[in-house]
Amino acid sequence: MDTRHKAIAAAFRLMAATGADRWSRGFAQGAGVILTLHHVRPAAPRAFAPNALLEITPEFLDVALRLIRSEGHDLVSLDEALDHLSRPKRGRFFVALTFDDGYRDNVEQAWPVLAKHGAPWTMFVTPGFADRTARLWWLELEEAIRALPRIELDLPDGRFAMPSVTDAEKARAFRKLYWRLRKGPEAILLAAISDLATRAGIDPAALVERECLPWETLRALVGAPGVTIGAHTMTHPMLAKHDEAFARGEIADSRARLEAELAVPIRHFAYPVGDPTSAGPREFAQTKEAGFASAVTTRPGHLWPGHAAHPHALPRISLNGLHQNEAALRMLLSGLPFWLRNGGRRLDIG
Known part of the structure; x- marks a missing residue:
């Protein structure tokens, strides 16, 4: 908390x-x-x-x-x-x-x-x-940060780079990136998280299958x-x-x-x-x-x-x-x- x-x-x-x-x-x-x-x-x-x-x-x-x-x-x-x-x-x-x-x-x-x-x-x-x-993009973001030791993205408003090794670093990276992406266009948010999910080997459709009702x-x-x-x-x-x-x-x-x-x-x-x-x-x-x-x-x-x-x-x-x-x-x-x-x-x- x-x-x-x-x-x-x-x-x-x-x-x-x-x-x-x-x-x-x-x-x-x-x-x-x-x-x-x-x-x-x-x-x-x-x-x-x-x-x-x-x-x-x-x-x-x-x-x-x-x-x-x-x-x-x-x-x-x-x-x-x-x-x-x-x-x-x-x-x-x-x-x-x-x-x-x-x-x-x-x-x-x-x-x-x-x-x-x-x-x-x-x-x-x-x-x-x-x-x-x-896409459950907020869950994709969580799973990607959980898997990756460092978060790096080239965004339209500048580069984002933070370590993501410890749980505290992961929490900080999630919070910073989440709110930065939320402020901008949704297309940029979805593209950025898709990039991270791909690097982390996260399957977005599998997350939805796991979590959501058919x-x-x-x-x-x-x-x-x-x-x-x-x-x-x-x-x-x-x-x-x-x-x-x-x-x-x-x-x-x-x-x-x-x-x-x-x-x-x-x-x-x-x-x-x-x-x-x-x-x-x-x-x-x-x-x-x-x-x-x-x-x-x-x-x-x-x-x-x-x-x-x-x-x-x-x-x-x-x-x-x-x-x-x-x-x-x-x-x-x-x-x-x-x-x-x-x-x-x-x-x-x-």
Whole structure:
């Protein structure tokens, strides 16, 4: 855990110790919250794990669901969440669970826990992952840096060169290169990571095959109690980095493909990456135009009645794998960290 996340963990502990999760509810909690999850799988301790924030254990998911139930919160589907926003139930706070990308462990590890608690959930699927044609580039980058003793790239904004022998050096190289590439065009990011993966002997398609669900399993999920399938673009691009026609196609085509493959209406959408550099007002308008009932971002925040008028720009809160403890969870559900972060502003739709 880096310095930033250590500070966040300390803040969560301090807030929980003062009972802030209780006394802040009246002004910070809102009507409900949508939680973002990615991987749910057994812990595999390793020193170099830059994507560990994207995974929680089945045991922590069980703890989270028990706490949500014990606090008297309602576990709801996305359709029910939209209904609660438009017709608020006084004194009832709701939680909706969403899983991005379509990972195998969502079915193998998360679903049994969800079923035990009777928790509805939405899986946002990228057809390109089911086809084995899209790329898990963040995982490619991790695996390449794990394999290579030095990272060297000639990038348009200058040369990148860092040692990558020790776990600490690998973590530093990943962090520096990841954020440098994220700032630029996605084509450069994909080309650079492809170069590293080739040098490291990483097969991108094999990574997707290992991690992501195939079409036959996705079809078997259709109609299962509590399960909703949503769209997550065709190939998982950061939409705002692309031209309007490309973004519109990724949004609309993902819905059409999923409906053709699964034979069910696809009503909900999640923006890949989902921060303001990846999805903004243009994309919010495009998902509405494509006919989705809702679209979720990763802009951190709780849901307020005002979001009923902006269902294509909904915030979510990540269940971060670096903070798998009850104190952190209580603070996330309280809304206080995001009320403070957003300066009391309830809507972030710009």
